Amino acid sequence: MGASTSSEQISTEQKELESVAASTGALPILQKAFSKLCDPQTNSIPLNSLHECFSLNFTNSIAEESSSVPECFPKLLANLGSAIVNIFFTADEGGFNWVEFLRGYIKCCGRASTSLSLNTLCRLYAATSTKAGITSKLEFESDDLDCKISGSFMSTDVLLLLCLCWIMSQNLSTWEGHEKIDLPDVKPLVLSAITACTDDDNALNVWDWSISGSKVQLPAQKCHMWALTTVPSLGYCFAQYVNARLRRFASSEDNSEPSSLSLGNISSSELGSTCLLTRGRAWATSLTLRGTVSEDLLVGCGPGNSDEELENLLYRSSIHGKGMNRFWANVEGYHGPLLILVSTTSGDTVPGGCVIGVLTNQGLESKDVFYGSSGYLYAISPVFQVFAPYGKEKNYVYSHLHPSGRAYDPHPKPVGIAFGGTAGNERIFIDEDFARITLRHHAFDKTYQHGPLVPNQGFLPVEISILEVEVWGLGGAKVKEEQDAYKNRETLFTQQRRKVDLKTFGNWEDSPEKMMMDMVSNPNRVRREER
Template identity: 50%
Template sequence: MGASTSSEPRVSEEQNEAESVAASTGALPMLEKAFSKLANPQTNAVSLENLQQRFNLAGEGRSCSGSNVPDSLTVMLDHLGSTLVDQFFVPDKGGINWVAFVKSYNKCCSRVSPSVSLNMLLRVFVAISESANVPIHLEFESGDTDCKINGHLFPRDVFLLLALCWALSWGSRNLKGEGNLSLPDLNHLVLSVITSCGQVEGAFDVWDCDISILEVQLPAGKFVTWVMSTLPCLPDCLRLYFNARLQIAANDGSEKNMLHMVPRCCKINYSLAEWQVELAPSNSSSPGDISSIAAHHHLLTQGRAWAISITNKSRVSEEISGAFISNGSGIGDNLVYRFASLTLNPIPRFADRTPNILNFVGRLTCLLETEMSIDIQLFWSHVEGYKGPLLILISASSEEPREGNSVDRKWVIGALTHQAFETKDIFYGNSGWLYSVGPVFHVFPPIGKEKNFVYSHLRPTGKVYQPHPKPVGLAFGGTPGNERIFVDEDFAKVTVRHHSVDKTYRSGSLLPDQGFLPVEGIISEIEVWGFGGKEAKEVQNSYKKREELFTEQRRKVDLKNFSNWEDSPEKMMMDMMSDPNAVRREDR
């Protein structure tokens, strides 16, 4: 018992090592299932043509849509499948055997350092560019996965790399045959690279520039540093796509030879290291597009949401990515609060007022229909009771003096909190992130020196004398009176201060060309997005129902406990407080 017979095949040491590495990621059962469906039963190997079609993103009738999609990107996507197979699979006689199949997976998806993952991503990018005849000026010193990268990139090259990573993220979630890949606006990320890594000669206006024609050399070393500090999860896009394609193959119930048919799985759960990704069916005809009007006009666009989601690896990032990349049909459920100011044209005094009155009525109707709030009290009524991560985006405009005139500049900043809002006159919280969202994207994680993450103070009810009243409003970072971001109680102005006042979040400018003096901006829009899942929303709904019940009970008055008001002691006390010196005659 327990002794092996001579008829049992002996497993090689190479196979044991490859399988143990795959088992450490939890992917070994999936790989066994995928290999059994992809391999030829006669040769027990997978052909290269089979794998290339599996890893190819561009299917029949699928195209890449967007306002600024370069032709080179479409050509690069056509070579995605063949490039991935050439980079990670080493064929043997007759195709890819089981050991080579597992080792290829480990080469791309095993746990490695972030620098190695970025090195693999850049190698794939360079290889795809060469196949598409797109010149990229990057050189690798050796064939090692952690070698030094030399050369430089141009802004258009950075855009292509980011667009490729977006396509990989999109492809890891939208694996159906129909639907076009919709490329979002990624200029805020490209501008972040330019301002962090490049030296632009002359005046450079981030609000008005064409990145496709900028001839700014961005050194490879500085670009790698930017990725590690700003978008450390960017290389995971490649691993997630690679893993998702094999997962789909493992769950494919169609015939092995019908490779042109893409499986339509109802629900697929898969894990890759710490990532947990869920693929669900889409109700829309184009699963990759967010076609709703509400989503189109939100501050949190697809490109901004994707950028925020790859700044750190957490469940919150996965919620953001899932809501905006999958299909966009459920993003309305994540919107907790929205405010947008109205700009009404003044009504002329002697001219025809009909068009202006109609404009006023129309905008006022829009205000009431969309439930736009105008102060912190109404903001609090929307966010109170939400026990989960919240993403706050603030759009404002400030005046910039230029040649004797002032120019309005619009910018967007944000804050991600991992705890619920509380009514306190002190800072609180355990974690949080600040973001410069537009026109340039930057991220400011916590640095651990202080814990002044969130400040949300409401005006106290009742007439209570306070010798030193605390500021009323919403703030992030800094100290009371010197907050890094402070929104006043009317939600009319936001003040952004220099990072020297803040020891909670990473230093850096939240606004382009931000100086040492505080910058005041006029708020135009505020959005709060909740990413605590259905559970957080259900808890908030239960909390609101309970508060409404308590409020209704407090409003009820038991008339049996009241006698004549004229004889009540309450009336006597009120009369004495109104005029305590009045002469009163006692009735006998």
């Protein structure tokens, strides 16, 4: 058992591995999965059993024709399980004993840096591609998981890798009973990698670009750096998949029949595509985050959800109406993270339109100055980019309504919503009618990182007509309940203020009308002041 022959050393190694596995919180699940997968006679897991544990079985081998999904994708998924076992698990004559099973799991899901997780993902993709007969140009200096990667990615490789990560990050049990798997649109992420890893991105027509016809090669090191800065959570999709498969086997009554997944109707169409927050955009945005906000972002983006079930949607201009007043009536009282999405029409600067996103860490307030604690800016379509806080200034959010009950102001503050920049030179500004959005160069902004919000954005301000605005609440059910309670209180107060005392209103002697009539009939009459 293991690499040592001493029982004391084996026991020490086993304790160390179990301690590491326990630190991840997965030790009970690993024990259950091992007991169900292992052969009672050898007390080891047979090779074919571990293959089945991490494999996806398909009822059909080829997908219907789809322009965005390569035909080799089902083959890639079919070889995923065997590639995982071959890379991360070492078998002896009887199979995989408990120590080797723990060691393999820690290689897959142990605590690791973001860079190492991305290295592990690249190695898994290269091995799976080789098994599937797909040419891969990735090269590794050694068998160590943290070794240097060289070679290059093709644009098709980036597409396949992203689709593979999408499958691995999903709870596959939610797909059971569905006739097809709808892969998300990851084209903005592919274009993001290409523009970040090539020098001639200005010549790239991002609004009319085909992945299948692209022959560009992206250096592996530059792709690795792009993933670190843009989608750092991408590497953790593999650990999610391994944990999900082991958890499934640990909880199943019969592990002899692994789950099957039908890819006979695979497509890239998206459920709920009428919303700006499509499945692909939600997933891409979640890859830039960690924690509960990332999880809440994906709520409502799984299969089988309709527009009526998207409870996190707080505001949509095509439903609730455009303008600050309509917007404020739906977001007021929500004290949690918000994702604001804005889609634009076509114009000279953006021939195909674009989608801009903003993530705030808190709810919105009506103020005539900038406020907030943190946030992110997103260029979501046609090219996905993320701009994290820069650190020099804290002009995160500006949201100002028309002031009520104030005296004349000779220098009124602009009414609308803004993010980044300074007063008068906001990085993003949405006018009070939600008719136009103004985007300024990042040179005016010391709050968020530099970069263009739309392709080929120049130094001059860009004004674009707004097509749709959406606001999604990412604070969870508790924050939504608090907002509903706040709205109910405001409605109650409004109703109380509108109530009229009918008894007083019906008393002629106490009415203002009688007083006015008396004054008109005899204005010089002396009146006694009542005390």
